[in-house]
Amino acid sequence: MTRRPVTHPPHTRRSAPGLEKPGAFQLTLLRALELPKAYREVYLLKEIQGYTLAEIAAILGISIDAAGARWERARRELVHLGDSDAIERVR
Numbered sequence: 001m002t003r004r005p006v007t008h009p010p011h012t013r014r015s016a017p018g019l020e021k022p023g024a025f026q027l028t029l030l031r032a033l034e035l036p037k038a039y040r041e042v043y044l045l046k047e048i049q050g051y052t053l054a055e056i057a058a059i060l061g062i063s064i065d066a067a068g069a070r071w072e073r074a075r076r077e078l079v080h081l082g083d084s085d086a087i088e089r090v091r
Contacts, residue, residue, distance in 0.1 A: 025048075028047070028048070029044075029048065032074070038070055039077060042071045042074060043070075043075070046071050
């Protein structure tokens with residue numbers, strides 16, 4: 001299946017708030033790279049590149065519901081990864 005890029009002017013896409021803090025972008029990216037591929041693709045497109053779920057669905061050739069489910073699962077996984085990182089620092 002060929003993926004067609006969806007292009008929009010840069011001013012219409014917004015990345016997740018809070019990524020402007022020192023090290024936040026790098027930490028988010030490193031954690032996202034630990035996600036399963038299906039979750040990682042959706043998460044990076046939404047949170048880092050600022051695409052909407054409809055655009056992501058079109059890019060990946062999946063339904064909007066599937067894109068939303070993958071995004072939610074990715075967010076839950078990242079919260080879990082963040083919690084485990086905190087636990088490791090305490091030990």
